[in-house]
Amino acid sequence: NVRNDLIDILIKFKQEAEEELKEGKKPFILERDALAAQAAIFFSAGFETSSATMSFAMFEMAQNPEVQRRLREELREAYKSNDGKITYELIMGLKYMDNVVKEVLRHYPPLPFLDRVCTPKADEKGYSLQAFGLDFTVPDNMPVYIPSQALHMDPKYFKDPETFNPDRFLPENKHENNMNAYMPFGIGPHNCIGERFAMIQTKLGLLYFYRNHYVTPCEKTPRKLHLNPRAIIIQSLGGIQLKVVRDPLF
Template sequence: MQDVLAAQAAVFLTAGFETSSSTMTFTLYELSKRPDLQKRLRNEIYEALVAENGKLSYETISNLPYLGMVVDEVLRLYPVLPILDRQHLHKDGESPFDLKPYYDYTVPKDMSVYIPLFAIQRDPKYWPNPNTFDPERFSPENKNTHPPMAYMPFGNGPRNCIGSRIGLLQSKLGLVHILKDHYVATCAKTPEEITFDPFSLVLSYKDGIYLRFVNDKLYERSANK
């Protein structure tokens, strides 16, 4: 029982906390390098807050178009889990799963299958300039052009992440509260290139990410008028 409780506590920590905080961190990192995109996102957040007198509903946060595009692109570049693992459960009487006509190979029953999500979501075959942060990939007109299964930060099918909605809400809510009155910029310790921690359960920067936060009171000034 003690092992079960410890395992559940670890799942709550990694699935409910570290996932959202790392998504917010990578978002702020990318925005710090693109002041033009950050300004566009902050203006969207500011206008939504003004329209609703500072109280954003779940529906409003979930439907802020540019915020959604930014977070989707961050999850493409930095999926929380760089690899998904599944198990081939072949039932008696079913046809075996093989890789023909590409390979002459039949997947054995109960075999573990690892999906290189990080590699797929940065594959130039599916994503032009794959290492470039470009939220326009997820604009309404572009979103439907993505090849099936080329983007699945929460997995797919019946075994997809059960907490995807709450995870997205936490990340977006955190970004709204940070960016409504602060902008982020690079500093002397901000890394030019990301080096990932090979021992982390989730995708994370090896030495931490340093940014400069500036409180310009963008929304606070209008709220106090």
Template sequence: MALGLLILLVFLLVIAALALQKHYSYWRRMGIREIKPKWIVGNLMGLLNMHKSPAEFISQLYNHPEAENEPFVGIHVFHKPAILLRDPEMVKHILIKDFSGFSNRYSNSDHKADPLGSQNIFFLKNPAWKEVRYKLSPFFTGNRLKQMFPLIEEVGASLDAHLRQQPLHNERMRCFDLEAKELCALFTTDVIATVAYGIKANSFTDPNSEFRRHGRSVFEFSLLRAAEFTMVFFLPHLVPFFGFKVVPKEATHFLRNTINYVMSEREQSGQKRNDLIDILIEFRRSTQQAKASGIKDQFVFEGDILVAQAVLFFTAGFESSSSSMAFAMYELAKDADVQQRLREEIKDALVDSGGQVTLTMIESLEFMQMVLLEVLRMYPPLPFLDRECTSEKDYTLAPFHNFVVPKGMPVYIPCYALHMDPLYFPQPRKFLPERFSPENRKLHTPYTYMPFGLGPHGCIGERFGLLQAKVGLVYLLRNHMITTSERTPHRMQLDPKAIITQAKGGIPLRLVRDPLGV
């Protein structure tokens, strides 16, 4: 009896091994170059062991010897065959030219357990994504940005006042130390709260306010959060079984209650602020009017799908811009010449504007734009993009290969790796804002630079994000110079637990009180 069970067990194990061997030979059978996977984890061991950050992990795949000179390469994300793009022309096809066949992200959260994480336009699938994106677009027009600007500028002035009130650690050198990422997050949290919701978060006076605390909880990467986001991006179909969430339970409760309360108060008062809340109220009214008129095929804007858009604007808006600002501070602290040039540009612009920080003044800062674009090249908020083949027809990778991409197959675009490829950006680890001068930008290989994504799925808030970062840096540099401290890392280390681009251990810097005198 025992011998029979042993033989049966061995037989089953052999069958399972043969099945796995056939499964992981998929790309060889398709005649496509592959990076050899390991059973169960596929090609993700470098991500799962957390020896390197996700940005560096994706670069290792991109630069793997088996991928060299290939326009794309086959990989496995756990059990599932996937494609890693390497050629900019292929990037163009997948993200733009043939977008209709790759209109969804592969990543996703749980629709039921994580409604605010799964129903925002980052994770929404077509046709809901297209409808919501179209409705939200008016919030980010040039005219809307003009209306928002006084609110952003007001928070910038609060940032300046907050810094000028800080006690000097060294009276002779007139300096004090700080954590750059946290400072920038306080600024962007206040900006988003006032611009989107009409709420004063007062993060500078209360760094542990509910807005800051719950915003921090979304992007604080413990081992558990690292596992959650890895599952969301690489095993989305299993997310519901583990109860993983993009927006944690307590943050969901706080943000849902806050946004619904603000919407209710705004509707009762009839007050208009031209902010995101007003747009969401209009969405809900259009749904109510359609129902009253008996229209049944209109998209329903009610409940959590409204709240989810407000939550995405808050979480993505404060995190990406604060990271970009903090990384900019780090690179400026290490390069005194670049910082001096930027401060001179700000000083000249302030003289021209009579000392006032205006939208026209901000838009005139050409070198500031170059600095931020170079920072975003070196530290893109998302180190890779993901898409899922949604094409109902056979989609081939011609002219690169005759392989037909099956529906449901994930495709990954290694943004960080392309940004750091010396073929496209010589001396990629060197901070060189001149790369993005108007003349040099014309020389860039198209589709090799994508810190905000590309195509219809590109970041809807790109202009807003850059605007708030510029205002923050202007007010920061107006009365202070940034330098390194004894605690500042000589070379930036990225957090291996964070699926987005974050500094490991924060960014400790020193500010020297040095007013521009304008």
């Protein structure tokens, strides 16, 4: 049976390429090992990013009970209108949850920095920054590191950056922030392959948790998290400890 999932899509892509090869064309052939690697990196890229984002989301919910209340109220209304069924359409229709997750990712991007290599066009030497008011040319093949988390917390780009405010992502408020500086999963053609998977998985995890529970700070919950400077994927030093309260929405 064809499930039309990631594996089936990759297999179909491989089969279509083999048919084109028989017709004398020169398609890109996805070998078996490469196919398995694509599937593996897709899930690995979306797993740890999702679990970290859910943990940081719960921490912020504990610190911001009004945000948590609004999120659970949105879930309650969505469940009622969909007869208690969880569907893809229900998840994609949760606008406040989408803004909550985006704000969590602004504070805690899974990868706090991006790395690129300067690869100028064939007729150019280096990459000039004069257009940005800087008298400097990035040399060929020079590694470039972009501090995405620092950009997210810079008041030059985001109003009151230290405040956890999901409403900053509302259409009427976006003019107050420079969304070109928002890059929790990277930016451009080399952004994170697991971005959409991670977003849906994060929302689904939060949905299942918050339909029956909410969180509050406990005696071991810090007011501000200290992040592990050695971690590649963003992590909190000492973990995150919260009090979980059972409270079914219906």
